[in-house]
Amino acid sequence: MNDYIQNICERFVDARALLKRCFKWSSTTDQCLRASFMLGKDDYVPEERIIEIRDYINKREGIFSSFRSHIQLALSVKMAMKADYEEYYIKIKGVMDEMKMGWLFSDSYRIVTSMIIVENVEPQNYRHYIDKTRVIYEQMKRDHSLLTADYDLIFAALLAVSDIDVDNILLEMDESFRILKQEFRSSRNQELSHILSLNLNSPGEKTQRFLEINDLLKRNDIKISKSYHLELLAVLSLLDMDDLSIVEQISQAEIYLNTYKEFNGWYMGKSERILYSIMLVIKANSHDSVLIDNVLLFVILRIQRSRDAAAAAAAAA
Numbered sequence: 001m002n003d004y005i006q007n008i009c010e011r012f013v014d015a016r017a018l019l020k021r022c023f024k025w026s027s028t029t030d031q032c033l034r035a036s037f038m039l040g041k042d043d044y045v046p047e048e049r050i051i052e053i054r055d056y057i058n059k060r061e062g063i064f065s066s067f068r069s070h071i072q073l074a075l076s077v078k079m080a081m082k083a084d085y086e087e088y089y090i091k092i093k094g095v096m097d098e099m100k101m102g103w104l105f106s107d108s109y110r111i112v113t114s115m116i117i118v119e120n121v122e123p124q125n126y127r128h129y130i131d132k133t134r135v136i137y138e139q140m141k142r143d144h145s146l147l148t149a150d151y152d153l154i155f156a157a158l159l160a161v162s163d164i165d166v167d168n169i170l171l172e173m174d175e176s177f178r179i180l181k182q183e184f185r186s187s188r189n190q191e192l193s194h195i196l197s198l199n200l201n202s203p204g205e206k207t208q209r210f211l212e213i214n215d216l217l218k219r220n221d222i223k224i225s226k227s228y229h230l231e232l233l234a235v236l237s238l239l240d241m242d243d244l245s246i247v248e249q250i251s252q253a254e255i256y257l258n259t260y261k262e263f264n265g266w267y268m269g270k271s272e273r274i275l276y277s278i279m280l281v282i283k284a285n286s287h288d289s290v291l292i293d294n295v296l297l298f299v300i301l302r303i304q305r306s307r308d309a310a311a312a313a314a315a316a317a
Contacts, residue, residue: 012257120161196237236281
C-alpha cells in the first residue's frame, strides 16, 4: 500500500474522532467531510484549540446565526488552521457585510464565498473580487437561468479568484456543459462544467478526461454514486497524475478505511467509504491545497444540500 495514502487515512480517522468529540451532535458525514480540511498540513490541531474556536463563535453569534449552523464545523476547522483565527473571522465578517448590498443569498453561501475571497486575495483587493464574483454569477444566471442556484455563488467566487479570463472561462463552461449534456446524463452537469473550467485544457480534453476516469472506476468495480461522487470525480480530473494511479489509490484507501469499525458494517456502507476515499486521494495528490480545499467545500455543501433535501422529502412522504 502507498505509504502516503496509509498515512493520510490514519490522520483522517484521527481528525474525524477529534471532531466527534468537539461536535458531539453533528453527523458522522459532517465530521468526515470536515476532517478533510485538517489534512493539508503536517501540524497537529489540538482538540483544545477547536473547542476554543467553537466557543469563540458561539459567544459572538446569536443562536440563529448561520455561523452556528452546519457551516460552524467547517469554519471552526478553517479557523484552527490560522495563526490568528480572530483576524480571519473579522475579515470574513467584513467581506460578508460588503456582499449584503443587493444580493439575496443564504448566509451560509455568503460565508463560504467570503472565506474563499479572504483566503485567496489581499484585503485591499476584496472589493474588486466581490464585484468580479457578482459579474460571473450574473452571467451564469443569464446563460442557464433554470439551472443556476444560490449555491453557485460559491463557485463564481472560485472562478473569480482563479484569475482566469472571465469571458473565456464562461465560454468554456458553456462548451463543457454542452459536451457533457451530449455524452453524460446527469443532473450535475452544470456543477461539473464549473469545476472542469478550472482545468486549463480545452473543453473537449477536460470533459474527456473526466469521462475516462469515471469509466475506469466503473471497470474496476468502484461504484460511483450520481448523487454524491461526480463533483469529486471532476476535482480528481484536475490533478496531474496517472488515471490508473487514481484508481489504485482510491481502492487502497477504501480497503484501509474498511478496517476501522466506524467505517464499515452497520456504521457505514461502501458507497460512503468510496466518497471519503476519493476525497483523501485528492488531498494526498493536490499541489494547490487552498484551491482544492475551496472546491471541496463547495462539493461538501452540495452533498449536504442533496442529503437534506432527500431527508425532507422522506419526512414529508
